[in-house]
Amino acid sequence: MACIVGGSGFIGTCLSQRLTKATKSFSIIDKAPSRAFPGHVQLADVRILDALRQSIPENAPLINLAAEHRDDVRPLSLYDEVNVGGARNLCTIAREKNVRTIVFTSTVAVYGFAPIGTDESGKIAPFNDYGRTKYEAEQVFKAWQAEAPEVRTLVIIRPTVVFGEQNRGNVYNLLRQIASGRFVMVGKGENRKSMAYVENIAAFIEYSLSFKPGVHIYNFIDKPDFTMNQLVGSVKRILGQPEQIGFRLPYEVGYAIGKGFDLVAAITGKRLAISSIRVKKFCANSVYNTAIDKTGFVPPVPLAQALEQTIRHEFIEKHDDEPLYFSE
Template sequence: MILLTGGSGFIGGHFHNVISNDKLINLDLHKPEFNHSATFYQGDIRKQEDVERVLSENKIEKIISLAAKHHDFGIGHDEYFDTNEAGTEVICKAASKYGIKEIIFYSTVAVYGTTEQMSTEQLEPQPDSPYGASKLAGEKVLIKWAQEDASRKVLILRPALVFGANNRANMYNLISQVNSGFYFHIGKAANIKSIAYVENLVSATLFLANKLGAGVHIYNYADEPQLTSRQIGETIAEALEKKIRFTLPRFVAIACGLPFDLAIKITGKNLPISTARIKKLNTQTLHSANKVRQTGFLPVYSTQQGIMKMVSWYKSQR
């Protein structure tokens, strides 16, 4: 049996699609909103009793840890660490108690911080956000756990921005903006934005889990080809049968975001447009996943195909 923590979320739903549900246990704060037949436990990975209840009632052989705090709005520093670090400590303690030897942990490329150079797994992590720092702290918990027993196996995945059907975060907002006709390119929009299509990521995870032995294994994940912001926008526009008609200088685009910043401050709502989001869209995020491909893993979908599949799902929702 496989324990999937945070399995009711976006990525968890795609694991339900590919793992036989009679072999899957889902531990999450919320019941899944998608159709499934897997066993569900409502619980919190920050609570030892919740995790141990699942392990005591089921013969778990592997844990896939998806549960995390990852939103970039309205969450305090301690909340990230309570889940991403302390929650991982709870999982490791429970795994030790019940003799579980294998944990797969979803980290993030945010552990590298904001950098113009291409990241590989050899690059020293320098997170510059609470989310990235807390995920790196979670990685260290797992590395220590693995070092306590040479037969233990830890697989750490550091995906770029993950997108696909049922995701309503950054890529969904971008698709909505292009669909509205109010999207515009910012400057040359020549900055690379590494992204990861969810079906490819889940396939890579299961491929690596079956291939790797004991010890700690760390892999970035991003799809190929690596696209610029302009290419991503144009791919979305093509799939929507829309045209992106405007290009604004960066300083003008940021100025346009200032009223939205004010609205966010006044209302406390997380709006899809802000100066921070505009700057983020215009920042290069280039992450190499060559190490994954050197294992022999071949993703089914290209980056463009993944985007088009998500746009198709987006259109079906409307």
């Protein structure tokens, strides 16, 4: 039985749905309850060793999705406590419970503002505490695997920005602005973005549970990569809007506006939808390559179909009283 740590969230719920359809047993370990799978949850915080120990059975494969991930987490020490400290606690229990497989969802944020086409061998250069602590957690899990390399399997998955139905992250916020007709393009829109659909990531996590002993590191991207102009045009077409993009805000102006919002957030203590780092990330290239093809894995949902499914679910169809998942 696989244990999905942090499984009450967006990716964990999708993975649980896949495992249910495949009639595979699993448990969810999370500090928050799961609306979708309440009967599978054991409440525990990755920062509290004893609670984790009681929740994880002998020999259970561990899938670690638990993380502090937002740009505005305070205090900053939470990144280390949850992402790194949580990894240490899981490895401690993995040693005690004879766990032989750990799947860890890291992030492409470990590369920072990476060159176009960065693959798994790319330079590690995180620009924030999220990326830094995710990479440090990778090293914790690698140390665990190296203690018994012939029998232990470690899979590290570094997804790019994740989207899908019921998610309230950065991609949803972009789609909502376009749907509302209030979207303003910042910059020229020629920068390209890699994205990942939640169903495809969940499918790869399930697939990776069969990997042999060793360390397996993969970026996760759904191809092809869109330019921002192409992405916005596609969304407008699906929504039945004219595809052309109207007013564009120069990057320098947009970044200055973001800095202004940073100041307001610092004074008021409020989390705001606009910030300088979000403007910078919006206008940056974020294009990655992956070696996943070599594993034989085929994503179940093509990217264009995934985007259309998400837009129709969120802005055309009605889905009342469904759980929502908030992320970056």
